[in-house]
Amino acid sequence: MFDLADIWAAIIAFAVLTYVIMDGFDLGIGILFPFLKTEHERDLAMNSVAPVWDGNETWLVMGGGGLLAVFPLAYAIVLPALYMPITLMLLALIFRGVAFEFRWRTKRWKPVWDVAFIGGSTTAAFCQGIALGALVQGIKVADRAYAGGWWDWLSPFSILTGFAVVIGYALLGATWLVMKTEGDINAQMRKYATPLAIGTLALIGVVSLLTPLQNPVYFERWFTWPQMGFSMIVPALLLCATYVLFKGLRSGKDVSPFLASLSIFILCFAGIGISFYPNIIPPSLSIQEAAAPDSSLEFALVGTVILLPLILGYTAYAYWVFRGKMDPDEGYH
């Protein structure tokens, strides 16, 4: 029942999810940057992701490049549809990406690159949320091309999802720093994590309630058998993750809040998957229609099956090398 196109949909979904949770916490650090008062705290927060941010962002290239490879039609429709938020996101990622290096190369302009880091991270997160909202709303397709207008992506709903992603990434960033730091900054981030978690969960709730209004099909996908059996597991697990998150924050745990926050993102992503399947672009482009010919899917799959486990292996190794609490006196630069 699963063919090549479905397998590829799963791989692309995995790449996008990996991007969201990995770049999520380092974009979150950029969003929280204004609340770090001393230069030393900012240095520490940035250093906690300096060795890994580049790898995290590579998953975004994998999402885009992979989509072009195996779902070229989806790629060709979604990018013109999201022209402005995508372009803005790319520009924002340029500012925040170079800030990692430029910040250390200058005294006088350090505040300028701090602003680039904050603005770039926040804008990129917001644009990603807008893109999500615009996809959920649905994209007009006619004749193998985007058929809507230039502002179709902009709506109260997509702005809401934009805010949801910014707050959610901030939660990931805060719990990451709880895990990676000690002392004042740890306490400060722990304090922030609670309202951020409440905000994230509230926005997840509102977005979930509004989603069926975008298209009644979503409602059917959640509440008809046999999908309902699976779809009810997601909110149940979400409750568990929420419990672990708040318990961990309250009882002074350092690692469990971050893992629980990651779980919340993974579950939301699964929820979106349940809403979309079997479409790749709602409301009308299916995974099958968008798929490249089998010869493309097969050729790309052979290498992916070999390389993806290797990538996960050495990525995990890189995280392992830089594991544990940051030494406040240690500078990578």
Place this chain on the structure above:
Amino acid sequence: MFDSFSAEMLARMQFAFTISFHIIFPAFSIGLANFLAVLNALWLATGNDTYRVLFDYWKKIFAVAFAMGVVSGITMSYQFGTNWSVFSDKAGPVIGPLMAYEVLSAFFLEAGFLGIMLFGRERVGHKLHMFATAMVAFGTLMSATWILSVNSWMQTPAGFAMNDQGQFIPEDWWAIVFNPSFPYRLTHMVIAAFLTTSFVVGGVAGWHLLRDHTNAATRKMFSMALWMAAIVAPIQIFVGDMHGLNTLEHQPVKVMAMEGHFDSHPDGAPLILFGIPNEAEKRVDYAVQIPKLSSLILKHHLDAPLDGLDTIDDADEPPIAIVFFSFRIMVGIGFAMLGVGIWSLWARYQGRLYDAKWLHRVAVIMAPSGFVAVLAGWITTEVGRQPFTVYGLLRTSESLAPVAAPAVATSLIAFIITYFFVFGAGTFYLLRLMSYVPENNPFPGEPKEIAHV
């Protein structure tokens, strides 16, 4: 500001602008990553601390250049969709998997081991650090391999069929990856990256030698850079010639534009050294030419006939003047590089390599020449491919996304402002890093090594 341009022209300008900025960084980081791997290996093998000083010196410069390459590259992977979605839909089944392989086998490798290479020596030990450094260098070469396969396929498409939707359907992946121009283009570009880097390294060394010709690290890198130039520049000219012959076989119109051959020459074509192509009158004004030499170079026979642009429909011709000039800039720089290489051999033979002030001055002037040559070469081959995206099969005008001119113009302006601001600052920081003397702990205010955990 761009009122008079069509969406197609604006999208082409945007692609040309963003890819030109982007290629500068890989051209540098491919060479530099491999230089760093060699330096680290030499330090481990010989224990000579000069290599370690140089490794730490160029490592910082690499980190800044690499970051700029990454962020300007992400833009490229999405621009195919935003501005060229019809091309993406049609060519995606062929070029998409090749780009996916670039991400999987190169980008992840570079990114995954970069952190360890830059920050991890004290945490993982010298052996694993050497491994990470080698993986980053290997990743840059893998990246070049896949993306040049993609570009070469667009120049000399092979191994595909067409379906009803006008999509290119892959049939023979071996023929696609190893399409006719790929081996030549890949070799030419990788050598170009090595040459570019060696002239940057040589220029920085020349700058410091003019101030202090006794510094061991400066002398070492000047010597290494100019060995590279002396050995690789002639190889590059030879490879470039082979690449040109391959282009003549598969894309003769491009060669006509490069040569400025508006007219056919049934009994031996002249080599036009200089001139100004006059596209309206279809001739080269003020041409300085050597009779029959073009036929000798391209056909290895003085009297061999060569067709000119008069045999080609105007609608199938690229812009002639751009291709004509950019080709001459590239070739001119190539021969200048060869000259510097030979000069350095002479100075070395006389034992004056570190005292030859004029050689050092010329090395400083030539420091950015590789970038100019790389850009000129790419302009030659890319503009020469026009008016097609997939040569002979898919026209540029039929590749465009359903975009409106104002949207493309707005994003083009945003890219121009961002790139000049961000990469202008980046270039300033790179130059400042290069202005520090290579020695232990060269950069003010920074700890030399990371403390143990």
